Amino acid sequence: MTKPVILTGLRANNDLHIGNYFGAMLPIIDMAKQKSDEFQVNMFIPDLHSFTTPIDHSDLYDQIIHNARLFVAAGLPLDNPEIYLYRQSYVPAHSELTWILDCFTGFGEMSRMTQFKDKSTKLSSDRVSVGLFNYPVLMAADYLLYGASYVPVGDDQTQHLEYGRDIAERMNSRFGELFVVPEPVAKQHEFFGKDQGLRIMDLVNPTKKMSKSDDTGKGVIFLGDDPAEAVKKIMSATTDDKANVAYDPANQPGISNLLDILALLRGKPVQEVAAEFAGESQYGVFKKVVAEEMQAFLQDFQARLVAVDDNSVMAKLESSEAAMNEQANLTLLRVQQAVGLRPKV
Numbered sequence: 001m002t003k004p005v006i007l008t009g010l011r012a013n014n015d016l017h018i019g020n021y022f023g024a025m026l027p028i029i030d031m032a033k034q035k036s037d038e039f040q041v042n043m044f045i046p047d048l049h050s051f052t053t054p055i056d057h058s059d060l061y062d063q064i065i066h067n068a069r070l071f072v073a074a075g076l077p078l079d080n081p082e083i084y085l086y087r088q089s090y091v092p093a094h095s096e097l098t099w100i101l102d103c104f105t106g107f108g109e110m111s112r113m114t115q116f117k118d119k120s121t122k123l124s125s126d127r128v129s130v131g132l133f134n135y136p137v138l139m140a141a142d143y144l145l146y147g148a149s150y151v152p153v154g155d156d157q158t159q160h161l162e163y164g165r166d167i168a169e170r171m172n173s174r175f176g177e178l179f180v181v182p183e184p185v186a187k188q189h190e191f192f193g194k195d196q197g198l199r200i201m202d203l204v205n206p207t208k209k210m211s212k213s214d215d216t217g218k219g220v221i222f223l224g225d226d227p228a229e230a231v232k233k234i235m236s237a238t239t240d241d242k243a244n245v246a247y248d249p250a251n252q253p254g255i256s257n258l259l260d261i262l263a264l265l266r267g268k269p270v271q272e273v274a275a276e277f278a279g280e281s282q283y284g285v286f287k288k289v290v291a292e293e294m295q296a297f298l299q300d301f302q303a304r305l306v307a308v309d310d311n312s313v314m315a316k317l318e319s320s321e322a323a324m325n326e327q328a329n330l331t332l333l334r335v336q337q338a339v340g341l342r343p344k345v
Contacts, residue, residue, distance in 0.1 A: 104167065221234075
């Protein structure tokens with residue numbers, strides 16, 4: 001590796017919705033394009049993370065490939081040699097390093113992880129896996145293998161990144177300079193920007209974030225939705241009784257959410273879009289504009305998705321995985337030698 005490394009993960013399973021698209025996919029792709037001249041950009045698919053909670057395994061492999069195709073349809077360039085796209089499980093060093101790090105990680109450390117506490121309370125005790133408990137250790141292995149200095153994480157992952165820095169420093173202190181220690185959270189936010197994308201809210205309940213876990217699906221627009229169905233969801237979106245299209249998230253969350261969505265679809269500041277509808281009292285007229293532009297967006301995106309060349313995607317995955325195995329195995333060997341699993345040269 002001759003360049004510093006940025007590492008970020010691409011969701012491996014579940015349908016992606018427009019909140020994922022505008023809030024994560026596009027910022028990740030834009031970052032990769034902008035930073036690839038100065039950095040090696042590792043964009044990995046965390047397929048081993050996919051079943052820390054129960055899922056349907058019968059379609060996992062197809063979903064992994066499908067989501068790689070989604071990122072290509074969203075603009076991820078396959079011909080950039082400094083952007084690597086690879087599947088986590090196709091680099092066995094991730095699993096091997098995780099076990100080694102496990103043995104230098106305290107049970108108490110993992111017990112204090114807020115995300116584990118939150119997720120485990122939503123599952124029956126017999127469905128809370130060791131994998132869910134152990135998630136931050138695998139996450140640390142994901143970036144320590146490649147010496148990544150920058151790892152963009154959301155607020156819910158900052159505690160995990162802090163653990164990763166701790167375990168890297170702990171191992172370095174005991175065995176010598178094994179790992180590059182990622183930059184602290186404050187510097188990560190300074191480098192990437194604190195907000196990597198807008199939080200699109202649920203169409204039915206605009207006080208909560210749009211989420212794939214919505215059982216009804218009525219408040220969520222997925223990238224694979226029939227465009228005509230998406231129109232119905234927009235037209236049925238919760239608004240208010242104020243008869244005034246204005247950007248006021250506190251008092252008019254539903255209308256404000258639709259303005260946010262329209263601004264993202266147009267690539268314009270929300271204040272500019274809101275000004276266009278100032279004084280509009282008929283919500284149906286406003287919703288129709290949002291619905292039509294959402295329909296056009298989905299039709300265009302789905303056409304681009306159909307046009308993605310599967311052979312090119314697989315070729316990129318395989319070439320990146322070969323390169324990443326070479327890089328990761330060098331780090332793993334250094335660690336194996338340090339802990340006594342391999343002879344020192």
